[in-house]
Amino acid sequence: MLEIKHIKVYYNDVVALDDISLSVADQAITGIIGPNGAGKSTLLKSILNIIPHQGEALINGKNSKESLRDIAYVEQKTDIDSTFPIKVRECVSLGTYAQMKIFQKTTRKEWEKVTAALEKVNLADYAERQIGELSGGQFQRVLLARCLAQEADYIFLDEPFVGIDSVSEKIIMDALLDLKAQGKTILIVHHDLSKVRQYFDQLIILNQRLIANGPVDAVFDETNLKAAYGDSIFV
Numbered sequence: 001m002l003e004i005k006h007i008k009v010y011y012n013d014v015v016a017l018d019d020i021s022l023s024v025a026d027q028a029i030t031g032i033i034g035p036n037g038a039g040k041s042t043l044l045k046s047i048l049n050i051i052p053h054q055g056e057a058l059i060n061g062k063n064s065k066e067s068l069r070d071i072a073y074v075e076q077k078t079d080i081d082s083t084f085p086i087k088v089r090e091c092v093s094l095g096t097y098a099q100m101k102i103f104q105k106t107t108r109k110e111w112e113k114v115t116a117a118l119e120k121v122n123l124a125d126y127a128e129r130q131i132g133e134l135s136g137g138q139f140q141r142v143l144l145a146r147c148l149a150q151e152a153d154y155i156f157l158d159e160p161f162v163g164i165d166s167v168s169e170k171i172i173m174d175a176l177l178d179l180k181a182q183g184k185t186i187l188i189v190h191h192d193l194s195k196v197r198q199y200f201d202q203l204i205i206l207n208q209r210l211i212a213n214g215p216v217d218a219v220f221d222e223t224n225l226k227a228a229y230g231d232s233i234f235v
């Protein structure tokens, strides 16, 4: 269970997140929505403890710092260097490192996990390609395969559907539904409001402060959207 308690983040004296407390539903796909600069990415980064913050995130009652191996994270595309010279299968194998001992070589068992993860995202034939040779959608599928290989209980994806083709989007969504059926908890930062009902079970609506958190049917309404995006939003 993931709980966020009084998380507050400042960037140079400017408040990016103001006292966020919420519980994330287990075994569900939760979307995080809100306007540009609402603090969506900041929320994921504070749970991951990669930025300074007040308050804390708890996983099964303990500070999330103690469970970082159990969180697989794909950052926003703009933060990733897709020209880095690495093959697809090597990139996916990085996901297995979280479960390995220091200086341990990748064993046959880990390579089997890599192959299975690539098959899951329909990219088994691309294992020997350089990541720089992939389309945006294929690259996003490779990053999801890296999460699958990590076998983490929590999966955080920051804008995974931006600029990708519809085939990749469907493959990613099908893989996420499988992960949910296996009991995983998935958090996705997302900006396309038209897909919210189709993709998510639960929704967190943010704009520096928490506007709403709950089942999509209960919180995805005009009042909450106007509170987050302002009166100009067309609902």
Ligand SMILES: Nc1ncnc2c1ncn2[C@@H]1O[C@H](COP(=O)(O)OP(=O)(O)OP(=O)(O)O)[C@@H](O)[C@H]1O
Binding pocket: 011, 012, 016, 034, 035, 036, 037, 038, 039, 040, 041, 042, 043, 191
């Ligand atoms: N490293 C940083 N230094 C200073 N300010 C930052 C930094 N990272 C984010 N911010 C600011 O904090 C606020 C929240 O940023 P964040 O990226 O979390 O928002 P977001 O909701 O994910 O936005 P977007 O939808 O545009 O990706 C924004 O005003 C942003 O400009």
